[in-house]
Amino acid sequence: MKKRIILSFLAALTAIVLAACGNSDTDSGTADNASGNSEETASAIDEIKERGTLRVAVFSDKPPFGYVDSNGENQGYDVVLAKRLAKDLLGDESKVEYVLTEAQARVDLLKSDKVDVVLANFTVTPERQEQVDFANPYMKVAIGVVSPNTAPIESVGQLEGKKVIVTKGTTAETYFMKNHPEIELVKYDQNTEAFEALKDGRGDAMAQDNALLFGWANENPDFTVALSSLGDLDYIAPAVQKGNTELLEWLNTELEALGGEQFFHKAYDETLKPAFGENISADDVVVEGKREE
Amino acid sequence: MLNSGISILFEGINLQRLLLGLLVTLRVASIAVVISIVVGIIIGVIRTSKNKLVQLPFRIYLELFRIIPILVWLFVIYYIVPANFDINLSSEVVALIVFSLWGTAEMSDIVRGAIISLPKHQVESSKALGLSPVQMYRYVLIPQATKRSIPPMINLITRMIKTTALLTMIGVIEVIKVGQQIIEVNNLEYPSASFWIYGIIFLMYFCICFPLSRFSRKLERKWAT
């Protein structure tokens, strides 16, 4: 009996390992098969039209960018854009299927073809560009650090020996891991949890996209974004599955057209301004559909 | 401050949303339970076979689900399958697959255990009385095995319902996720939101699982002889 159990486990284990090895050998020849597939499909846009809905990954816990209000409706800056995309592509702004995501799930949602577009505060980074294709940007962002008024953090040096809260899969996490491995990070799956943890004193500060922090600190007067910009200025852009050029090109044209009508400034006034207050100007955050030089 | 916290539930349609979230949870659980029972019984009966070649694969299958945490299974199916095999699975379908596979494995073990644990002399005396194999199963073995497997089966159902809490971690919009959305939006107005929301969800699970486990214990006692 005992022997049998051990044997069966060994068998299972070898099976797994063999499967893994075998695949790694054979797949090298047909590499990038998955991404190739999406190119081959007749037309990504036709597929969406046939389905009748645009599947968009948005945050559900990141007001004012993407959140769900007390009536269960998706709201926020990203959602405004999602609605507009649906309107221009399918003729009806309600034809959006919102897939609620967490920061670290964004790449996998695209890779596993669960969504067409990610509109979830997705910052363009070299690592991510290897995994997905980014369209033109619609926001710009740097990493900010928010801390309690009683012990404000004004420089990275002050963080030495302290705990910094981050949300998994964000640029803030990557930044600190690469540039300041000596600082202890406390990581959460969701922004909700990260902000709660900051309030509960589980860390000395929290690092996130500064735009998000401005809004949050504006509503939480006990906290301040004493360190408002860290690292490089980055862009936030819609992302599609790697190799989905058709949808990517459509998005770029669409974004430029929207930029022409100052769509994103309007969206800012509608969604972000009430949260950010008057201290921040729209031009600090918004990009009108293409990179600014 | 705490007293006012509970009123968060009556803000907008929050309570309704929580209940709808709970419904998603229960939908996954109940479909998986039905599949598990049906397939589990079949596999359970097959597993009573004395043939080692029949036993071994099912045994490995069962042990894999016993050894690897359900949360890990959820992640594995959620991330690995669609990315590598060009199949699109929604998180709810992933949950259904994992829960059904797990429930079937456990269910088959319950059924097998119930049949095997029947005293040998029950078979022998049925044969001695001249019952045909079908009659033996129909009148002697199945009624006894059923009594033995129903209480642990209800326990398994309770466990499956409890484990649905993990679905939030692969992005199923169920009761916990909805709770978190409510917390996020209402945090400012109700600083104690998480205390109340998590408290309520805690209570919801209890209200579903408690009667079930109570029921199974009652049956167990009733059928103890």
Next chain:
Amino acid sequence: MTFDWQYMIDVLPHYKTALWLTLKLAFIGIVFAILVGLICSIIQYFKIKALSNIVQVYLEIARNTPLLIQLFFLYYGLPKVGITLSGEVCGIIGLTFLGGSYMAEVFRSGMEAVAKSQVETGKAIGLSNLQLMRYVIIPQAFSYSVPGFSANCIFLLKETSVFSGIAILELTNTTKNLMGIFYKTNEALFMLVVGYLIILLPLTIFLTWLERRVRHAEFGN
């Protein structure tokens, strides 16, 4: 399915740390769970009046709610009423809370499996309740409890995966972190599964062996 072996070697240290943390938290949690379970089962066995009711309520609550919600409540809910505990402490409390109820159940049924005549004989030679526990019931209940006990140990060890919900860097959470940074999903999940196999396979085999040993030692036939 492609595998980047170099990457897996690179992140090995992360997994090593996570594996130890998983083991450490599980071990502490299980030890406390045994203590809680033992106390509860003794109270229930002797039907000590008021306490027995309290224990019953605890058992029902702990057994009928998911660990994740228990943890969320401890970690995110309690600070709102002024009690802030670290993630690891919450994890251990949660595991003890849940595990204690499972252990109590196993120990109690083990005690009840000890033949009534053994207890009467113990009384007939004048043993006090405490002595009865110490010399007769617990040693025998132990051997009845071993199968349930080992199932619980494995169950609790696996439940530590749920700790990933409260920012504890155990195996599952470490994996999610790495997936979020490097997007090497296949590799990370493969290592996760192997990590659990490394812990649980030997443990399962050991417990199966222990079960057999105990059964032989106590009852011989």
Next chain:
Amino acid sequence: MSEQVPILQVKKLVKTYGDKPVLNGIDLVVEKGKVIAILGPSGCGKSTFLRCLNGLEEVQGGDILLESESLISKSTDWRNVRQRIGMVFQSYDLFPNLTVMENILLSPLKVQKRPRQEVEAQARELLERVGLADRANDYPRQLSGGQKQRIAIVRALCINPDIMLFDEVTASLDPEMVREVLDVIAQLADQGMTMLIVTHEMNFARLVADEVIFMDKGNIHEHAPAERFFSDPQTERAQQFLNILQF
């Protein structure tokens, strides 16, 4: 001699399970040194009667006096009483987790707190007497039923009780082992131990008992010297019972 207080007196003892009467007012006087056999058909209440004497069953009415001290009160310390009234059961119940010697020493050391040396010496002597001196370090599972039962008797004796209660101690033994156990009890009778013995072994009862109690349906139907009971039973019920036993 007859002026001495009886060692055990039972007055109008009543025991019920719910509505079901088990003992309907049992009266019995046990003089020191007497061996009393309790006979009767299955379910007549004889085992329950013994269990009442050792406080294992709650009593609904009547009184039990141990050397004129009543045992029927809330404040009765049964742990003390049980050191004076030893009991051996049908199912012998040695503790499987302890060796023979540990089984015997448990109560004298832990309950009576007697010095180990003294108890151990006594235990060895008793083991010698029942012919099991060489099994002191064995575990119960290594012994036969008859051996286990003899050890159980030694275990009870080692507490130095004034009275011994035997509850069908040979009922679950194979026939060839009955003898070795009964021999031990007969030996005890010779040494003047006060004993109440519930048994189905009629010949043994006749040989060893001074008096016989015949019980049926919770009542004592006949209480007589052993020899007279077997040769000339007075009640019809007892006659029937004895007749049935003889083919």
